[in-house]
Amino acid sequence: MTSSKPVHSVASGMFLSLRCCESLMSIQLLLKKPFLRFPQFRSICRSSRNVVNELPGRLPPRKMPFLKTKRLPLLLFLLSISVSAQAGGLLQQLQKPQAQKLKSQKLPLHRQSEEQPPSPEREFRAAWIATVDNIDFPSRKGLPLEEQKRELLAALELAKKLRLNALIFQVRPMTDAVYRSNIEPWSEFLTGEMGKPQSFDPLEFLVAEAHKRGILVHAWFNPYRSYHPSAKTMSPKHISKTHPELVRQYGKYLWLDPTDAAGQAHSIKVIADVVRRYDIDGVHFDDYFYPYIERDAAGNDIPFPDEKNWNAYQAAGGKLGRSDWRRMHVNDFIAAVGREVKRIKPQVLYGISPFGIWQPMPELGIEGFNSYEGLYADSKKWLQDGTVDYFVPQLYWETARRAQSYPILLEWWKSQNSKKRHVWPGLATYRIGRNADWTAGELLNQISLTRKSDDTHGAVHFSFKSLRNDLGGVQKALIDGPYMRDALIPVSPWIKTARPSAPRVSIEHGKALAYVKWAEQGKTKAFWFVVYAKDKEGWSYSILPAGERSISLSADRVIEKVIVKSVDRLGNESP
Numbered sequence: 001m002t003s004s005k006p007v008h009s010v011a012s013g014m015f016l017s018l019r020c021c022e023s024l025m026s027i028q029l030l031l032k033k034p035f036l037r038f039p040q041f042r043s044i045c046r047s048s049r050n051v052v053n054e055l056p057g058r059l060p061p062r063k064m065p066f067l068k069t070k071r072l073p074l075l076l077f078l079l080s081i082s083v084s085a086q087a088g089g090l091l092q093q094l095q096k097p098q099a100q101k102l103k104s105q106k107l108p109l110h111r112q113s114e115e116q117p118p119s120p121e122r123e124f125r126a127a128w129i130a131t132v133d134n135i136d137f138p139s140r141k142g143l144p145l146e147e148q149k150r151e152l153l154a155a156l157e158l159a160k161k162l163r164l165n166a167l168i169f170q171v172r173p174m175t176d177a178v179y180r181s182n183i184e185p186w187s188e189f190l191t192g193e194m195g196k197p198q199s200f201d202p203l204e205f206l207v208a209e210a211h212k213r214g215i216l217v218h219a220w221f222n223p224y225r226s227y228h229p230s231a232k233t234m235s236p237k238h239i240s241k242t243h244p245e246l247v248r249q250y251g252k253y254l255w256l257d258p259t260d261a262a263g264q265a266h267s268i269k270v271i272a273d274v275v276r277r278y279d280i281d282g283v284h285f286d287d288y289f290y291p292y293i294e295r296d297a298a299g300n301d302i303p304f305p306d307e308k309n310w311n312a313y314q315a316a317g318g319k320l321g322r323s324d325w326r327r328m329h330v331n332d333f334i335a336a337v338g339r340e341v342k343r344i345k346p347q348v349l350y351g352i353s354p355f356g357i358w359q360p361m362p363e364l365g366i367e368g369f370n371s372y373e374g375l376y377a378d379s380k381k382w383l384q385d386g387t388v389d390y391f392v393p394q395l396y397w398e399t400a401r402r403a404q405s406y407p408i409l410l411e412w413w414k415s416q417n418s419k420k421r422h423v424w425p426g427l428a429t430y431r432i433g434r435n436a437d438w439t440a441g442e443l444l445n446q447i448s449l450t451r452k453s454d455d456t457h458g459a460v461h462f463s464f465k466s467l468r469n470d471l472g473g474v475q476k477a478l479i480d481g482p483y484m485r486d487a488l489i490p491v492s493p494w495i496k497t498a499r500p501s502a503p504r505v506s507i508e509h510g511k512a513l514a515y516v517k518w519a520e521q522g523k524t525k526a527f528w529f530v531v532y533a534k535d536k537e538g539w540s541y542s543i544l545p546a547g548e549r550s551i552s553l554s555a556d557r558v559i560e561k562v563i564v565k566s567v568d569r570l571g572n573e574s575p
Contacts, residue, residue, distance in 0.1 A: 117532035117539045117563060121487035122571070123451075124390070124424045124458025126166035127467055128220065129155065131189050132173035133230040136464045137202070142192025145200040152206050158468060159215055162475060163483040166216040168284050168460060171203055172270065175226040175239050175256070179203035179278070183270050185235035195235025207279050214528050214545030216489070216569060218282030218351065219274050223267045223333065225288055227254035239266065248305045251294025258290060258376070259309040259329045267333075268340055275344045281569050282349035283341050287394060289330050290376045326376040338387050347497060347570055353392035353426050353460070354379035356409055364412065367403040386419030389492055392460050396428035399445065400437045406446055410456065417455055422490060424458030425450060432471040440477035447482045457490050486543040488528060491571040500524040500566035502574040507562065510555070517550040518564045526566035530573070534561040543567075 129136045137155065138148050159167060171178045176187040176194060179202060185195035190202065207217045226240060229252040234240070240247040240254055246263040248255050256263040271283060294302045310322060320328060338350045355371035358380045371377045383391050393413050397404035406425075413423050427446055431438045450456040461467060467474060501522025508515040520526055526546045533540055535557035542551060553559050566574040 115534075117534065117541065120530055120541050120543060121485055122457055122490045123482075123487040124166060124422065124460075124489050125162075125164045125483060125487060126168055126216075126218075126424075126458070127159070127164060127429075127461040127464045128168045128426075129170060129464045130173075130462075131170040131178050131187065132222075132228055134189050136468075137169075138190060141189055145198060148190075148200060148202060149205065152202060153209060155464060155468070156206075156209055156213055156215065158475075159210075160213050162467065162478055163486050164215065165487060165489055166218060166281070167206070167210060167464075168218045168220050168282075169203065169206055170220040170222075171274065172221040173225070174222065174228045174231065174254075175270075176235075179274070181270070181273065183273055184239070185237045188231050188233050194231065194233045195237055203274075203278055203280075211279070211527070212545060212547055214543065216281040216527075218284045218349065219278070219280045220284040220286065221267070221271055221274075222288055223271075223285060223337075224256045224258055224263075225253065225291070226256050229253065250291055250304060251296075251302055253291060253294070255291055255304075257306050257309065258333065259306050259313075259326065264329075264333045264336065268337055271337060272340050272344060275341055275348060280348065282351055282390075283337070285334075285337075285352045287353060287355045287371070287375065287377070290326060290374075293374060323373060323376065327372075327378050330376050331378055331381060334382055335385075335387055346495060347568075349389040349492065349570075350387075351390040351392060351422075352379070352382060352388050353394055354382075356393045356395040356397070356426070357404065361412070364408055365402055365405070366408060366412075380416050383413070383416050383421060383423070384418050386421055386494070388421060389495065390422035390424055390458075391417075392424050392426045394426040394428075394462070395446075396426065396431065396462070398431075398435075398437045398442050407449055410449055414453055414455055419494075420455060421494075422458060422492070423456045424460055425456070426460045426462055429461040429466040429471065429474060430463060432466065432474055440472040440474045443474060444477055444481050451482075454490075488530070488543060488567055488573075489571040495570060497568070497570060497572065498522075498524050499572045500526050500568050500574045503529065503564050503566055505562070505564050512555055513552045514555060514559055515550060515552055516562050516564070519549065520546075520566065522566075524566075524568055524572075526574075527569040528567040530565045530567060532561075532563040532565070533557070533559055535559050 131137055134140055138151055143151070155167070169178075172184070173187060173189060175184055176189075177184045178187045178190050186197055188194040191198050203217075203219065210217045226238075226247050227234075236242075239256070243262070243266070246256055246260055246266065248257050256267065258264070274280065275283065290304060296302055306326070310325065313320075313325060318325065334352070341348055341350050354377055355369060355375065357366060357368045357371060358378075359370050359372045360367050371379065379391075379393070382388055391413070393409070395406050395409050397406055397409075399406050410423075410425055413425075417423055425446070427443060428438075429443060432440055432443065447459055450459055501520075501524065503518035503520050503526070505516065505518045507517070516531065518529065528546060529544045529548065531542045531544065531551050533542075533553055537557075544551065553562070
């Protein structure tokens with residue numbers, strides 16, 4: 001929806017044609033028909049209506065009285081002053097007697113033939129907030145509730161300052177819950193004792209407060225990890241106690257068996273419960289599927305204990321090798337989660353952040369851990385099949401590290417993206433200062449590489465603590481560099497949903513300020529509003545959270561036009 005000053009409606013009509021007449025009619029409407037006090041203006045306006053009713057160039061002379069000798073000079077005079085006049089010129093003088101009447105007046109619709117504003121930046125800017133071992137939140141186990149709230153609010157304020165538009169919040173670090181759940185016990189990392197309840201729900205609070213600030217929240221689940229060695233307590237309601245047959249001891253960890261259908265169903269039930277009950281914007285997994293290799297006291301690799309299900313598979317005539325059998329179960333689970341999330345709420349994004357190297361690629365000089373064989377994660381398949389909406393390969397290496405070079409790996413992942421899903425790499429912000437090559441400048445260079453392709457407009461920082469601690473001056477580097485302006489997230493065109501409707505806009509004129517207000521319309525709710533304003537310096541825009549419904553603009557800017565658009569949580573913009 002568009003609002004413009006009267007001068008713009010006239011000045012935009014530069015031809016003796018339909019545009020001229022429409023401009024005169026716009027002035028007439030905006031100034032509540034003051035011209036009708038003058039006979040010559042009444043005649044011109046009547047002529048304008050005639051012109052509007054027929055195509056230019058086919059008008060009979062009898063319907064063009066304004067071209068008669070007596071009226072042509074008057075029309076040319078009006079056109080010349082309207083081109084040169086500014087908000088403080090002739091039209092402002094004409095408006096003075098009507099100043100009180102202009103308040104709260106609806107402004108005219110934007111005409112498609114007029115100059116359009118530039119598109120706002122599109123980029124997914126996020127950071128992980130890890131709760132396992134109290135990496136990012138809360139700062140310690142058993143933190144008092146008010147301090148938990150303060151820490152979350154401080155995180156949101158920093159995210160807003162850095163112009164992030166999303167946070168990925170770990171809600172299930174080890175088959176426990178950093179939120180109120182009837183399925184799994186409260187997390188020890190939150191309350192200090194697994195299963196000990198608290199009245200404050202961090203996920204509910206974070207979602208509400210983030211949305212107030214125009215920040216998305218993705219719920220981050222660990223699908224299989226059931227116990228972490230940094231934990232010290234156990235609840236009788238933990239799955240290792242209620243369903244011990246689903247849980248395997250693996251080194252210092254407990255792990256749900258990825259090949260067990262009942263274990264998969266339990267995790268899907270947990271995820272579906274959160275999707276239903278919370279207004280989250282995404283569901284997210286990290287790189288933990290099968291666990292990273294644990295070693296015994298002698299330094300030997302410990303095999304994962306899934307032999308019971310493996311033996312049953314073979315006895316039933318299964319033909320796959322053990323590695324392929326494991327990958328099959330992980331693939332089936334990943335696909336099942338995506339189907340369930342989309343069945344409940346199609347607008348919730350589904351994302352995975354796998355280890356950055358699928359398999360070593362000698363032909364590209366890429367070496368390192370083989371996640372395809374080590375974690376049984378066929379992450380390339382998930383991307384190529386379009387199983388996920390967004391993909392965050394953990395590219396935690398600097399450009400100079402040739403065997404794991406960031407730009408080479410980023411290009412390889414882009415080349416695998418046949419379904420054109422989002423590829424937003426995970427960045428090792430935590431490594432700034434670890435060596436001479438890892439600087440804030442390296443991070444900015446990595447972000448700049450993501451901007452060279454439409455598929456990779458975005459990045460996720462690990463982890464939030466690194467941003468909070470301002471490693472290497474990263475805050476200023478981001479604010480003064482790639483995150484200088486606010487950004488909307490890229491759209492996901494494969495998710496079919498109705499675009500939001502344009503809001504209804506009005507304006508109030510004051511001596512020092514113009515107050516622009518808008519009201520939402522239609523069924524699709526806005527998550528952001530974008531306010532475009534054109535002044536004497538050109539176009540500018542502001543991205544505001546959906547809770548804000550007004551903005552004040554300085555009269556000194558000589559605003560020529562204002563456009564307000566609704567944007568939903570998927571980044572779809574209204575007409």
